[in-house]
Amino acid sequence: MSRIVAAMSGGVDSSVAAALLAKQRTEEEVIGVWMRTHGDMPEGSELSRSCCSPDAADDARRVAQLLNIPFFILNVEREFGVRVIDTFVDSYLDGATPNPCQACNQYIKFDELLKRGLAAYGADAVATGHYARLEHRDGRWRLLRAADADKDQTYFLWVLDQDQLARTRFPLGDLTKPQVRAMAGELTLPTAQKPESQEICFVPLGDYRTLLEERRGYAGDPGPIVDADGTRVGTHTGYAHYTVGQRHGLGVALGEAVYVREVQPATNTVVIGRREEVAQHTFTVDGARFTAGEPPSERFSASVRIRHRAPDVPAEVTMVGRDRFLVETADAVWAPAPGQAGVLYDGEECLGGGRIARA
Amino acid sequence: MAIYLDHAATTPIRPEVLEAMLPYLTEHQGNPSSIHRSGRRARQALDEAREEVARHLGAKPREIVFTAGGTEADNLAVRGVAWGASAKGRHVVTSAVEHKAILNTTAVLERQGFEVTVVGVDRYGRVDPDDVAAAITDRTTLVSIQSANNEVGTLQPAAAIGAMCRARGVAFHVDAVQSAAFAPPTPEAWQATLVSLSAHKLHGPKGAGALYVRQGTAMLPQLSGGAQERQRRAGTENVPAIAGFAAAIRLAYRDPMDLVPLRDRLIAGATALEGVALTGHPTERLPNNASFVIDGVEGGDLVAALDLEGIEASTGSACTTGSVEPSHVLLAMGIDPQQARGSLRLTIGRATSQAEIDHTLEVLAGVIGRLRGLRAPATATA
Numbered sequence: 001m002s003r004i005v006a007a008m009s010g011g012v013d014s015s016v017a018a019a020l021l022a023k024q025r026t027e028e029e030v031i032g033v034w035m036r037t038h039g040d041m042p043e044g045s046e047l048s049r050s051c052c053s054p055d056a057a058d059d060a061r062r063v064a065q066l067l068n069i070p071f072f073i074l075n076v077e078r079e080f081g082v083r084v085i086d087t088f089v090d091s092y093l094d095g096a097t098p099n100p101c102q103a104c105n106q107y108i109k110f111d112e113l114l115k116r117g118l119a120a121y122g123a124d125a126v127a128t129g130h131y132a133r134l135e136h137r138d139g140r141w142r143l144l145r146a147a148d149a150d151k152d153q154t155y156f157l158w159v160l161d162q163d164q165l166a167r168t169r170f171p172l173g174d175l176t177k178p179q180v181r182a183m184a185g186e187l188t189l190p191t192a193q194k195p196e197s198q199e200i201c202f203v204p205l206g207d208y209r210t211l212l213e214e215r216r217g218y219a220g221d222p223g224p225i226v227d228a229d230g231t232r233v234g235t236h237t238g239y240a241h242y243t244v245g246q247r248h249g250l251g252v253a254l255g256e257a258v259y260v261r262e263v264q265p266a267t268n269t270v271v272i273g274r275r276e277e278v279a280q281h282t283f284t285v286d287g288a289r290f291t292a293g294e295p296p297s298e299r300f301s302a303s304v305r306i307r308h309r310a311p312d313v314p315a316e317v318t319m320v321g322r323d324r325f326l327v328e329t330a331d332a333v334w335a336p337a338p339g340q341a342g343v344l345y346d347g348e349e350c351l352g353g354g355r356i357a358r359a
Numbered sequence: 360m361a362i363y364l365d366h367a368a369t370t371p372i373r374p375e376v377l378e379a380m381l382p383y384l385t386e387h388q389g390n391p392s393s394i395h396r397s398g399r400r401a402r403q404a405l406d407e408a409r410e411e412v413a414r415h416l417g418a419k420p421r422e423i424v425f426t427a428g429g430t431e432a433d434n435l436a437v438r439g440v441a442w443g444a445s446a447k448g449r450h451v452v453t454s455a456v457e458h459k460a461i462l463n464t465t466a467v468l469e470r471q472g473f474e475v476t477v478v479g480v481d482r483y484g485r486v487d488p489d490d491v492a493a494a495i496t497d498r499t500t501l502v503s504i505q506s507a508n509n510e511v512g513t514l515q516p517a518a519a520i521g522a523m524c525r526a527r528g529v530a531f532h533v534d535a536v537q538s539a540a541f542a543p544p545t546p547e548a549w550q551a552t553l554v555s556l557s558a559h560k561l562h563g564p565k566g567a568g569a570l571y572v573r574q575g576t577a578m579l580p581q582l583s584g585g586a587q588e589r590q591r592r593a594g595t596e597n598v599p600a601i602a603g604f605a606a607a608i609r610l611a612y613r614d615p616m617d618l619v620p621l622r623d624r625l626i627a628g629a630t631a632l633e634g635v636a637l638t639g640h641p642t643e644r645l646p647n648n649a650s651f652v653i654d655g656v657e658g659g660d661l662v663a664a665l666d667l668e669g670i671e672a673s674t675g676s677a678c679t680t681g682s683v684e685p686s687h688v689l690l691a692m693g694i695d696p697q698q699a700r701g702s703l704r705l706t707i708g709r710a711t712s713q714a715e716i717d718h719t720l721e722v723l724a725g726v727i728g729r730l731r732g733l734r735a736p737a738t739a740t741a
Contacts, residue, residue: 072663075683118729119660119664121663122729
């Protein structure tokens with residue numbers, strides 16, 4: 001009998017995903033797994049209610065009990081600490097904007113969980129509560145946008161390769177969020193009414209500065225804020241406290257809205273610009289991966305998305321070597337931030353993407 | 360039907376035990392403190408249970424305090440005597456391999472201003488009585504050492520420690536929760552002042568335990584309320600569970616079990632696998648305990664994998680929501696923290712068969728191979 005791991009976070013989406021698998025009553029045995037990604041947060045803190053808290057483990061376990069499936073806790077603290085939290089922190093120190101949900105998918109859910117699930121549980125596939133669809137057509141797996149465009153999470157899933165896609169299920173891909181909530185209610189799952197989690201699960205109250213200090217001893221070193229001409233217009237608290245596109249917390253009053261345009265770690269400088277100065281027509285993406293294993297061609301048309309929930313923009317893509325590409329858009333895109341993903345689509349299909357490089 | 364190899368965690372209730380409990384869950388529902396007929400009937404069950412338990416310990420019935428289990432007995436022993444004797448001194452001695460019911464209790468005492476000395480162990484997890492002797496000062500009021508370790512099964516030299524405590528005029532507490540299933544606790548031979556017991560480790564119900572308290576021991580109760588248990592433990596007694604406890608202890612010593620040959624078959628088979636090492640003492644160990652550290656696997660993953668193959672085992676250490684703190688027992692024995700993460704404890708019982716042992720060994724070999732197949736490439740790319 002084959003087995004499948006249902007990754008259960010304790011939230012409503014992964015609960016319904018596990019329920020859909022369990023109710024299919026196929027030959028496949030469903031194993032519910034909650035991953036412990038970091039140590040317990042102090043009782044009463046904001047994160048004691050987030051997706052990685054003991055409360056979340058309790059919720060996931062209750063759902064597994066109701067579904068009558070085995071339930072285990074998988075400890076991935078080491079891997080999560082190095083691959084997600086350290087990478088997150090180092091991204092700021094590199095003057096870039098981190099993408100922790102993508103890193104978690106890439107290294108934890110669809111790598112560590114797949115490998116450990118295979119070894120520990122004899123499972124050969126993993127199912128998650130992501131909103132995305134999979135289709136096998138013309139000899140390969142295709143990653144497609146979710147039916148619910150508002151919930152589509154392909155922006156965080158472009159890193160998956162053919163081998164990973166072949167061993168992945170997204171039971172919620174054809175459903176909308178209201179449908180999922182309704183199903184959770186019908187199944188009387190204890191997670192049916194849980195609010196949406198928005199925060200990064202390991203950053204209490206969005207305060208990543210504390211994390212920089214704890215993990216890397218970075219307390220922040222004040223430095224210049226300069227405009228496009230290099231004129232000093234203010235002082236920042238430490239370059240790593242700023243990300244491209246940021247508007248608030250700059251402490252400069254120039255009579256019009258200004259945004260972070262560039263973060264320069266080497267000189268501890270933050271460059272700002274007016275709205276139009278932050279928009280760009282071209283940018284480079286490195287660390288490219290394509291779900292098909294290779295790009296459609298050396299030069300092709302696609303639509304590009306540069307942040308979660310941002311609109312797609314038509315673009316011309318030109319490969320530069322094996323894992324770099326240049327993106328040129330007819331309309332300027334606003335503030336492509338180094339470190340964020342540039343994800344390519346052909347209609348409904350997510351082709352792949354990469355990490356936006358420093359200009 | 361799963362193969363159950365986790366008897367150190369808990370044991371199944373025997374039919375005779377259930378039978379002994381049922382009347383007190385149904386017809387004899389009275390409170391043993393009540394004056395009326397059904398109360399008297401419950402009181403009789405309680406008195407008889409106390410006599411039964413006392414008899415097996417070679418103790419007087421009045422020296423038995425029923426508790427809700429082993430943890431409560433340990434708490435009452437350690438806190439009760441530490442505070443009860445606090446006018447004489449505020450120093451307690453224990454070992455690094457005790458159950459958390461002891462170590463987390465002495466940690467509380469420490470925060471309350473007591474001095475606590477935790478003596479180390481050798482590589483088999485054994486306490487050296489000389490270390491205990493060296494730790495005792497004129498302020499010491501209590502020494503608490505287990506009779507056998509719950510994780511690795513190593514037997515402790517309780518009698519030698521007890522003799523020395525007696526000579527120094529220090530109370531000696533023995534946590535006998537793990538060993539009581541195999542041999543009657545012997546307060547006299549151990550020269551123990553206090554002995555903790557738990558019903559569910561010897562085929563009794565969960566929720567009942569006892570503390571032997573030698574007559575004349577000053578002790579501060581930890582639960583205040585009514586005058587039950589000679590004012591040493593307030594609260595209405597759990598009569599059905601206590602009746603079950605008495606039945607279980609009677610049966611335990613009426614037909615003793617010889618688990619050593621099966622245990623040794625399990626140990627020989629497992630340690631024949633590559634990278635599997637026995638933990639605890641090779642011979643001075645509980646007759647049902649086979650515990651190991653296994654290279655290149657995560658204990659929690661291994662136990663989950665065995666479960667899916669129909670074998671119920673344990674990593675040996677208590678884990679809370681998947682934390683992987685290596686076992687304090689293995690660390691105290693000098694085992695490397697990385698290696699300690701690959702711990703496995705198999706504890707056999709009365710019903711374990713040789714066929715089950717052989718099947719377990721076969722499955723274990725396959726599962727370890729599968730888990731290591733994962734680890735090798737992961738290390739290579741790290």
